[in-house]
Amino acid sequence: MSSPPTAPPAPPEAPPEPPRRPRGGRAVLALLRNAWRGLTSMRTALVLLFLLALASLPGALLPQRSLNQQLVDKYFADYPRLAPLLDKIGAFEIFATPWFAAIYLLLMISLIGCLTPRSLEYLRAMRQKPVATPRNLSRMPHHAEAEVDGTPDEVLERVRGRLKGWRRAERDEGGVRTVSAERGFLRETGNLVFHVSLVGLLVGIAVGKLFGYEGQVIVLADGNQFCNTSILGYDSFNPGLRVDGTDLAPFCIKVDSFSAEYLPNGQPEQYTAQLGYQSAADVRSGDTATWRPDTLSVNHPLRLDGERVYLLNHGYAPRFTVTWPDGQQRTGEIQWQPVDTTTYLSQGATKFERPGIADDATRQKSSIAITGLFAPTSSGGQVVTSTYPDLLAPEAAIDVMRGDLGLDDGRGQSIFSVDQSKVDSGELVRVARENMVPGQEITLDDGTRIRFDDVTQWVALQVSHDPGQVTVLVFAILILLGLGLSLSIKRRRFWVRVVAAEPGTDGRARSRVELGGLARTDRAGYGEEFDRLRADLLEPAAASTAATTRNGGD
Amino acid sequence: MPVDPMLSEYSDLLFKGALTVYVLAMAFHAVEYVTSRARVRAVAAEAAPEPAAVGAAGGTGSTAGSGTADHGRVSEENADVPPPPVKASRPTRSRADRFGRMGVSLTILAVLLHFGSIVLRGLATVRWPLGNMYEFSSAVCLAAMVAWLVVLQRTSKRTRGLRKLGVFVLAPVLVLMFLAGTVLYAQAAPVVPALRSYWLSVHVTTVTLASGLFFVPGVASILYLMKRSGKPAGFVAKLPEADVLDRLAYRVTVVAFPMYTFAVIAGAIWAEAAWGRFWGWDPKETVAFVAWVIYAAYLHARATAGWRHVGAAWINILGLAAIIFNLFFINMVVAGLHSYAGLG
Secondary structure (H helix, E strand, O other): OOOOOOOOOOOOOOOOOOOOOOOHHHHHHHHHHHHHHHHOOHHHHHHHHHHHHHHHHHHHHOOOOOOOHHHHHHHHHHOOOHHHHHHHOOHHHHHHOHHHHHHHHHHHHHHHHHHHHHHHHHHHHHHOOOOOOOOOHHHOOEEEEEEEEOOHHHHHHHHHHHOOOOEEEEEEEOOEEEEEEEEOHHHHHHHHHHHHHHHHHHHHHHHHHHHOEEEEEEEEOOOEEEEOOOHHHOOEEEEOOOOOOOOOOOOEEEEEEEEEEEOOOOOEEEEEEEEEEEOHHHHHOOOOOOOEEEEEEOOEOEEOOOEEEEEEEEEEEEEEEEEOOOOOEEEEEOOOEEOOOOOOOEEEEEEEOOOOOOOHHHHHHOEEEEEEEEEOEEOOOOOOOEEEOOOOEOEEEEEEEEEOOOOOOOOOOOOOOOOHHHHHOOOEEEEEEEEEOOOOEEEOOOOOEEEEEEEEEEEEEEEEEOOOHHHHHHHHHHHHHHHHHHHHOOOEEEEEEEEEEOOOOOOOOEEEEEEEEEEOOOOOOOHHHHHHHHHHHHHHHHHHOEEEEOOOOO | OOOOHHHHHHHHHHHHHHHHHHHHHHHHHHHHHHHOOOOHHHHHHHHOOOOOHHHHOOOOHHHHHHOOOOOHHHHHOOOOOOOOOOOOOOOOOOHHHHHHHHHHHHHHHHHHHHHHHHHHHHHHHOOOOOOOHHHHHHHHHHHHHHHHHHHHHHHOOOOHHHHHHHHHHHHHHHHHHHHHHOOOOOOOOOOOHHHOOHHHHHHHHHHHHHHHHHHHHHHHHHHHHHHHHOOOHHHHOOOOOHHHHHHHHHHHHHHHHHHHHHHHHHHHHHHHHHOOOOOOOOHHHHHHHHHHHHHHHHHHHOOOOOOOOHHHHHHHHHHHHHHHHHHHHHHHOOOOOOOOOOOO
């Protein structure tokens, strides 16, 4: 993404042909080349970065389908004119739209197009000797000179010792000895690592989007099981683009119990579910008798081979038993949906088809549904509401409906409510309204008895599979390392020029030493380090030192 | 875990105390700014030999001196002055200087009170004290003020002119702190299950630090643009050189940006454990991404001809805007997984 900043948008190399437009293949080639140069220039990268930021912003401000379908529906209801227009451009699923993908793919191409030549240049620079010492070192931003004791050879020995870790080249220019040194190549390494890792990160994310999946399922926490054998086992399932659900890892989970701890004000402290599991390997090897125990809680998923199981939510499932006048009995237990997440007041519908009746018409007419509200800690009184999320004083306020539930109609219906059209058409009639506590029983007009047995807890689990996740993590760490290197290391050059000087009064050899320094990075400078080098190399002759430090950087 | 109401009360008291002292410090810096002379260099030269006022925070001359030539071009101003020896006789200080020094001392005092307030919050609730918007905003303010003091400490010898910018750094921080103490205030309380993870201390602390740090370059960039535009003349004449402001913005940004990157990555690792995916375009994540991209654009702009100066400064301000937007709007208005504000 960072081609040399000076590169103007491609000066078209005028071919030696007439100034008419070049013909055929050449024209196409020139066009392509210019387009490529334009795309890989820093300015384009900058524009693309802005576009990326701008395009993402609606994703935070508008409701997104992937996060909350209800909010999207509400938006459609609130803005009936605007919403369909926004929907046309994909505003409710920004991050899945082609134009969003186009922006980041262009950015990636720009990045690769810019990195490749840069890496080559970098490799070349690594192998080259540091540049020759400039004739006039006093023009450098950092400069110092002095006469010191010792022959040029001795001085150079000191210089070599001091410049350990620098890339050095020594030259002899006819009696004048010079050392060119360069340091800070890691900056460019970091820069490259950072940008290459960005591409790697994107590849990792793409792998996850192609081959990963997420599925949610509700399991009653009384020893019920869930097996990851097919999509049908899930309540909802979001497959990756290359996932058809035929090759899921067949692990199984048995939820033994669920417990929640609450503060006195009803705020939850911790949720835990005790479960047993059989890994895919267990199941494949036929070992289906033993369950490995595990405790699932928020922030502590169950990590299987490639799949992760999360505890997402919980709720209550009241258990009812219906006894028809002919003695036939059915017990029903299904999750009710929490409608208030602080008190866990829940609503739902437990549906019963009358057993033991061969005649379809009669059977349909006497089906029963128990709908209403369930309060884990009831307020008591006529109108039941919940005051606390824990199961302290459960009570259900139910309507008993009798008639045709429409379960045979072939249309899907919500598990949390009865089909309202059946109520409107009079095929489903309310026959009782009652507040019930566990153990209580009521009798309907036709002698059917309904007992509220007990309450079971359910947990909502999510199974996640993302084969690209580890790749993403590795590249994220590399991104961080690269960023750290490229922003903290300064690239700088240092030159030493040594010539023999007149021997001192005591007859000892003297040398004239000149130092120059240049920082090659964005306005960072390296004044302090230069000062230390100067002190170490020239200090013995501090008296005759004439040092200047001019503008560092740029 | 029960909350200790006594400690929580002391924490609130310290918070109010810190707020008050910050206001005083800002007043002193305001006087400093108004009474200072336009020529920064003259003030700098006059005051240079004294040990830095900030030295009071930790060590004296020796630490202050270590930052001497670190900042390349900054050293230009006193380049021909050798490392200053401790001067025997004290020159008389200008009024601006006296007020400035008092402003810094007060800021240090306020930072200590502020820190104490946050520590007591943590002790009162027996958890990492970054569990709701109040605690988070308070910590961002502390991070910003500490960053400011460090900047002062590291540049005190050469660029005295920076100190009088205190008023401009304190002003936005005070606004945020006032909001934290009023609108955002939440009683000390335990946190919800999703926040019970050691990643809270890693992710939220680094986000806090980075957000606080980003305040400094944001303010510096605004002042830089004002200085460049030259208007209003009387006001900008007293600002440090545009170059100094520009470099200040850059140097703090390159510290804050990797920290922010780390914070986002730590957040992704936590999200993987808590929500089942490392990235899900939750509104907070989205705006964090936007802010990250903006700061990335800032770094690129500084290497792009025509964008190096004014353009880059605007981008930096935009970045701070995104950070603040993420801090408030996303938590308080948009519904998302990060809605832990503890409001309402």
